[in-house]
Amino acid sequence: MQNQEKCGASCEFDDWSNFEDEDIMQQQSDIKAEEAQKVPFVADKEPLSALASEYQSGSPILLEKIKVLGEQYAAIRRTRGDGNCFFRSFMFSYLEHILASQDQAEVDRIKAKVEECRRTLQSLGHADFTFEDFFALFLEQLDNVLQGNEFSISHGELVVRSRDQSVSDYVVMFFRFVTSGEIRKRSEFFEPFILGLTNATVEQFCKSSVEPMGEESDHVHITALSDALGVPIRVVYLDRSSCDSGGASVNHHDFIPTPGDCPNATSGSTETTIPFITLLYRPGHYDILYPK
Amino acid sequence: MIDFSRVQKELQECSKDIEASGIKVTPVSDNLVHLTGIIPGPVGTPYEGGTFRLDITLPDGYPFEPPKMHFVTKVWHPNISSQSGAICLDILKDQWSPALTLKTALLSVQALLSAPAPDDPQDAVVAQQYLKDHQTFLSTARYWTESFAKTSSLGVEEKVQKLVEMGFPESQVRSTLEIVGGDENMALEKLLSS
Numbered sequence: 279m280q281n282q283e284k285c286g287a288s289c290e291f292d293d294w295s296n297f298e299d300e301d302i303m304q305q306q307s308d309i310k311a312e313e314a315q316k317v318p319f320v321a322d323k324e325p326l327s328a329l330a331s332e333y334q335s336g337s338p339i340l341l342e343k344i345k346v347l348g349e350q351y352a353a354i355r356r357t358r359g360d361g362n363c364f365f366r367s368f369m370f371s372y373l374e375h376i377l378a379s380q381d382q383a384e385v386d387r388i389k390a391k392v393e394e395c396r397r398t399l400q401s402l403g404h405a406d407f408t409f410e411d412f413f414a415l416f417l418e419q420l421d422n423v424l425q426g427n428e429f430s431i432s433h434g435e436l437v438v439r440s441r442d443q444s445v446s447d448y449v450v451m452f453f454r455f456v457t458s459g460e461i462r463k464r465s466e467f468f469e470p471f472i473l474g475l476t477n478a479t480v481e482q483f484c485k486s487s488v489e490p491m492g493e494e495s496d497h498v499h500i501t502a503l504s505d506a507l508g509v510p511i512r513v514v515y516l517d518r519s520s521c522d523s524g525g526a527s528v529n530h531h532d533f534i535p536t537p538g539d540c541p542n543a544t545s546g547s548t549e550t551t552i553p554f555i556t557l558l559y560r561p562g563h564y565d566i567l568y569p570k
Numbered sequence: 571m572i573d574f575s576r577v578q579k580e581l582q583e584c585s586k587d588i589e590a591s592g593i594k595v596t597p598v599s600d601n602l603v604h605l606t607g608i609i610p611g612p613v614g615t616p617y618e619g620g621t622f623r624l625d626i627t628l629p630d631g632y633p634f635e636p637p638k639m640h641f642v643t644k645v646w647h648p649n650i651s652s653q654s655g656a657i658c659l660d661i662l663k664d665q666w667s668p669a670l671t672l673k674t675a676l677l678s679v680q681a682l683l684s685a686p687a688p689d690d691p692q693d694a695v696v697a698q699q700y701l702k703d704h705q706t707f708l709s710t711a712r713y714w715t716e717s718f719a720k721t722s723s724l725g726v727e728e729k730v731q732k733l734v735e736m737g738f739p740e741s742q743v744r745s746t747l748e749i750v751g752g753d754e755n756m757a758l759e760k761l762l763s764s
Contacts, residue, residue: 451669492664
């Protein structure tokens with residue numbers, strides 16, 4: 279928001295437009311455009327060695343960790359660092375998985391979950407028209423990655439759509455709705471985690487850190503999205519922390535939705551569930567990782 | 571590209587409960603890019619009884635970008651410029667979300683009238699007065715509400731008469747006063763420049 283200096287200045291013009299805000303917004307969109315030049319919403323798949331070359335002159339711990347990463351993972355797909363990278367990575371990774379697996383049962387399962395999310399938002403007092411377009415666009419992508427009908431799309435087309443703002447941003451917003459709905463529905467569960475992150479109430483947190491585009495995701499968002507849609511997510515952490523045991527190791531955390539809800543869970547045992555979505559987390563950013 | 575079908579739905583939804591909320595959104599032009607919002611001054615505030623008009627322009631990226639709003643009706647409030655009508659409210663800037671609507675945005679503006687945030691001012695003069703001389707703030711805000719936000723009051727007829735006496739046609743005077751939210755000086759400026 280504005281500071282006092284801004285107000286002092288704004289009192290001097292008689293014009294009815296707010297010059298400075300316009301300027302700031304223009305500047306921000308210029309910065310975004312510049313960022314867009316560097317990385318599309320979803321980039322091309324690159325071998326893991328591309329990651330190593332990024333740190334060639336950097337921290338030896340990181341280089342060591344990337345080497346360890348290379349034992350399990352083959353490739354990385356970068357996403358744009360616009361604050362939506364977690365949701366965007368999840369979107370692409372999930373749809374790509376369905377495209378490759380043609381898992382009709384999983385599609386039916388997630389559609390039932392999406393319906394549940396719709397009812398959650400309704401019960402929280404959202405008017406249907408505020409979210410229905412976003413829901414419809416996600417469901418459309420889901421149907422399109424299934425092959426064998428006239429609207430089926432190829433992997434190349436999935437990449438194109440993920441880079442198209444009018445599809446990509448709508449799907450990101452769909453996930454933001456779902457995440458916010460889940461957090462508010464189970465506010466008692468999420469409250470302590472949110473208090474650990476900020477001083478905000480659950481309601482404030484959703485309004486300021488989940489629903490606006492470009493707000494970065496934390497473990498609260500990931501837990502909520504994974505639970506709401508019943509999709510397990512693995513996050514691999516690449517940071518400078520070193521372990522005492524000498525050799526470098528790379529930590530990961532699996533976000534596993536409550537048993538019974540996840541697609542691969544067998545008889546309620548969550549330990550055997552291996553997420554088909556793997557994201558690489560570097561402080562402040564998520565990309566997609568591909569196992570060997 | 572503005573999502574017009576969404577804007578259309580918003581307008582329908584908003585017109586459903588005008589009675590309850592008092593909040594109105596109407597298109598200025600046929601293309602739904604330029605709209606007018608009306609919010610009643612909240613009860614128990616110096617804005618009570620006033621009807622406040624806002625100018626709304628939808629950016630190309632709506633609903634991914636926030637609607638541009640400013641007060642047309644002059645208002646004395648720490649977070650609203652007394653000169654330009656510019657509003658200092660986070661949801662109209664970086665805290666906007668496509669989950670919000672024109673109506674919820676106007677409700678937030680109305681809530682801002684009830685709960686000023688003088689530590690984060692848009693208008694430093696008003697904010698200083700709010701903090702240091704609250705009584706004067708209250709009576710100024712009330713006076714501005716009486717003078718500018720009550721278009722149905724007798725004041726309007728006097729303004730019309732005054733401007734007609736200056737030689738402007740009555741119908742034009744009335745429509746101009748309507749556009750500027752009843753501000754006599756602004757109406758005069760507009761009439762002179764047209």
